[in-house]
Amino acid sequence: MxxxxxxxxxxxxxxxxxxxxxxxxxxxxxxxxxxxxxxxxxxxxxxxxxxxxxxxxxxxxxxxxxxxxxxxxxxxxxxxxxxGEPFHGTVELLKQLKASGKYKIYALTNWSAETFPVALERYDFLGWFDGIVVSGTEKMRKPAPEFYQILLDRYQVEANEALFIDDNYRNILAAEKMGIKSIHFTSSEQLEAELKGLGVL
Known part of the structure; x- marks a missing residue:
């Protein structure tokens, strides 16, 4: 589950x-x-x-x-x-998932530690996450399995109880090899349909 x-x-x-x-x-x-x-x-x-x-x-x-x-x-x-702008459709889905109270919600991002503070200041919704793991801070990035493992270990997440969402198929394959169910993101509409299909929304 x-x-x-x-x-x-x-x-x-x-x-x-x-x-x-x-x-x-x-x-x-x-x-x-x-x-x-x-x-x-x-x-x-x-x-x-x-x-x-x-x-x-x-x-x-x-x-x-x-x-x-x-x-x-x-x-x-x-x-x-x-x-640019946030993808408002995806932000709305994030908001719904957060409001449901059913899930812990994290971010796993390939991002320079030096530029990430600019995003934190600009996008309020980054404050909604229960935790964010930034590649530049950890000095490793997706698709390295060790990078995913940092998040799993830090927040006591079981791989088989997690759902991962990423636009890069390379990163999806890496997550699935670790036993993490994944959605290859192409649009907020597609993501919404897949989340509903899984019974998550």
Whole structure:
């Protein structure tokens, strides 16, 4: 029986997208996409999510691509401009689950410890969680099984009594291997239907 719900944050509850900021720096959309695909890549950003200092990550790229220094430094220098609106449909589902009083509700997020305080200040609903485990603080990230285990151990959660929600299928597979029932998030409408199907809502 499910008694614990574990949410991912980015792309599930919070709309974070580097395009929002970089569209103010690039006049050509394809040029911007190439920059994010080849220089400030997702893999590079995930190293900061796993605990590497923002300054160190930035300096590494500037040394490799000095001609792009200004745009590289903007990634974290103007990072807050990458934060968009909350996904209101998902926030409403979180609110319903919390109000039901039936579940402990946690977040497990790949997020830099240095930038996460900005999100905490901006999004009130982050205060609704019974606990949040941040990859940058723990110096490991999804899909490492040890990262999921931190949450299970810290909050005395049994894997077979938890439900995990994430937009990244890689992270879903890792959770399921640990015996955690999971929902691959694609939209708040799809999530609502799946939660109802499981009898959680």
């Amino acid at each position: 499910i008694n614990t719900i574990i949410f991912d944050l980015g792309a599930v509850l919070i709309d974070w997208n580097p395009h929002y900021m970089y569209r103010t720096l690039f006049s050509d959309e394809q040029e911007m996409k190439n920059f994010l695909a080849e220089i400030c890549t997702s893999d590079w950003n995930e190293e900061q999510d796993a605990g590497r200092a923002l300054q160190e990550g930035t300096d590494i790229l500037v040394a490799r691509f000095p001609e792009h220094e200004a745009n590289i430094r903007a990634f974290y220098g103007r990072w807050s401009e990458m934060l």
